[in-house]
């Protein structure tokens with residue numbers, strides 16, 4: 001039985017660890033929050049006392065943490081994942097973080113004989129629960145091949161997109177499209193409702209035509225009902241928009257729509273919606289038109 005060390009058992013990491021357990025992996029997990037460790041025990045996993053302990057006992061280590069400072073603390077710090085893992089261990093960071101940290105993890109890993117992949121995901125909490133995430137992977141081809149058994153219970157579309165850091169750049173592109181789509185669906189709802197129309201009926205038609213998307217499919221009902229329980233928090237999408245803006249600067253390109261979406265998500269945060277789902281961009285669209293319910 002392959003042992004997986006799993007660090008970060010939140011909205012995404014919790015169900016991902018459960019799916020690995022269901023697939024027959026032994027999982028030793030760590031999170032700062034005791035309740036997350038209790039959920040892991042209930043699902044059949046073993047709680048660890050630190051990220052380093054989870055890594056030391058494992059053949060494969062996964063981190064699923066909010067942002068690069070958390071990954072750096074768990075992976076690069078003294079007694080962290082790269083300090084504690086055995087040479088030959090495969091370390092897969094599945095968090096969405098800046099590409100330069102992913103490249104740094106790969107460099108430090110290589111110095112210690114640890115194989116490192118960046119493998120951020122898309123598909124949200126539901127995709128994590130159902131084990132159907134899209135996984136975009138950066139790193140060496142042979143390490144990607146070695147990781148297939150652990151990706152299989154987590155994702156459906158799993159693609160090797162390039163060298164270390166490439167997975168994170170593709171994830172940034174993903175978040176650009178997701179943020180922009182939410183912003184436009186929010187404006188469509190504001191327009192239809194202000195015109196005296198039933199936005200649910202309107203979105204049903206949109207979902208079946210060229211404007212259709214996975215976001216319309218999964219989220220139109222909760223958006224019209226103003227249910228903004230996360231899901232994916234505005235705070236995390238704000239972090240991702242920062243990664244996108246920096247990546248665009250590094251690549252020497254201009255992303256005007258992306259910058260506008262970044263400003264709308266920053267407004268959502270400034271208006272106090274940081275812990276709501278990113279579909280709460282609807283609240284910003286309403287506030288701009290004085291249409292808030």
Ligand code: NAD
Pocket residue numbers: 007008009010011012013030031032033036051064065066067070073074094095096097121122123124125231232233236
């Ligand atoms: P979350 O906040 O629910 O979970 C993160 C977990 O990490 C928390 O339980 C927290 O206690 C733990 N943690 C933080 N620092 C730690 C440390 N140093 N050691 C151990 N545990 C630590 O976040 P999430 O929604 O699960 O997102 C995780 C990552 O996945 C983020 O990078 C996010 O952008 C990305 N992501 C999220 C979604 C989504 O829909 N929620 C979708 C795709 C990608």
